[in-house]
Amino acid sequence: MTMLAVKNLLHDKVRLVVTLTGVIFALVLIAVQFGLFLGFLETSSNIVERSGVDLWVTAPGLPHVNGGSAQPERRRYKVLEVPGVAKAEPYTLGFGNWKLPSGAKESVQVVGYDLESGMGGPAELVAGSGNALLADDSVIVDEHYRNKLGVTALGQTAEINNVRARVVGYTRGMLSFTTAPYVFTSFKHSQRYMNLDRDQTIFVVVKLAAGADAQSVKRALKAALPDSEIFTNSEMAWKTKSYWVFSTGAGITTLMGAALGLLVGIVVVAQTIYAATMDHLREFGTLKAIGATNRYLYRVIVEQAVLSAALGYGVAIVVAMAVVNAARNGDALILLPPRVAAGLFGLAVLMCIAASVISIRKATRIDPAIVFRA
């Protein structure tokens, strides 16, 4: 690294602080907004991705996994007839009203699954057991939402759509993309909570036999059930993600926030680097006069930009991690995996280099004869 790049950057402390503030602000904004986006992606479809289901059989016109409509439960017998299907069970997922002991109401998403197969049930239980759901009116909620649902202890009762519900366990990590927490119960109980007839289900979920090809079985199911729609688990996950994240505009908004952060960062850093270049214009002229090539001037400016990026990134990543940790107690999941954190450094460097382009043009076009003006 050239002496001049480092020394010039550190010489003007106020300008350095302004530059770094711009870089840090932009990077934290990008990290948080992009982390929110990743959190949206994760939470919008975690109920599908953690379900252990291979194929989903639904009524036609399903917009996303949370928007299913009732279909006859007996369809699962037709499903079971299709070669390659090992298990087919009813499964419900739909919105309901949770009535707190205080009388207040919260929206919840009732998940009803077959207790014997466990397909679509909670991935991680931290209190209670799945078997406890065999008891009448029993439900399991996620520990994250205990306060929201007014649950202070196991055994506590509430109501879902005016039907009694007793909390018998807690899950972990089943965060909801919507404001409505997931409440797990047995399929039979879920029919009562969701006012379904005894022969109705929302989904038939399928476990494939060992070695069966999902797409082949899907085609066979489609042929056997022309009035149903069939999705593989990844198709259902993507359908749900794309609906919540893109169709509702939630994802686009967070991505635009991240893009705005990038833009703000480029503008702020460009302004400070440009101002610094203008302040040092005579020095660049002197450099050219005493024999520096334009390449050397590029180097000085780009090195200053990269150094600003590195210093700014160091602080920004600490702030971003603090925000991510703080968000763990809130309803919005912010994810900052190592790959994204590393990518953010690359982005910081690119942002600062992009911000220095105008300065580079200015510096390399200086007439070295400027040095002869007193």
Place this chain on the structure above:
Amino acid sequence: MKTVIEIRNLEKRYGSGAGQVRALEDVNLDVQAGEVLALMGPSGSGKTTLLSIMGCILQASGGSVKVNGREVVGLRESELPRIRLTHFGFIFQSFNLFPALTVRENVAIALELRGTPRREARRVADRLLADVGLADKASRQPADLSGGQKQRTAIARALAGDPQIVLADEPTAALDSVSGKTVMEILSSLAHDRGRAVVIVTHDPRVLGFADRVVRIADGRIADEATEAAA
């Protein structure tokens, strides 16, 4: 003596058409190694333009300028930095030091431009600073120096690449009489003891006593040329 700069029928024009200004016209001049040449003349006469063209900082509009035998008029812009780096050392009226660098680094940067490793550059810089009497100021910032010390730092920087030609623009203008004399003694010694060609643009009559030759410029032309005795 060896001719290090050979100028023939030099022209420099600014602008075009009716607004064209002739800054230099039909200038012929040779600069010899080992001499101090003073360029004098009123403001706007063209002496700084001539110095800029000699130092390959400005391109001539016509004529010929040879630096150590190599024609530099018509060279591509990208070729000029190498010529400046190889043949010239520059000294400016306002010193043009880098305020963020120490005195040592201000000299070393001229070596860094030549690809000298940093440790070696600092060693050479210390030697050059000792030559101009600033060994004890190497770690200071330029802001801590007097005008004369700044100009001596600039001289050390100009000599970093061991150039054959030193071009100085009003090197004593911002200095008091004592500092000005010290600077001129160093420049004179460069020419007379070390064989460098030193070209000085100046209004300062104190410089005349150190010049071997004085060239007066008026309206872009050489009006008069005199040796030390005649001047």
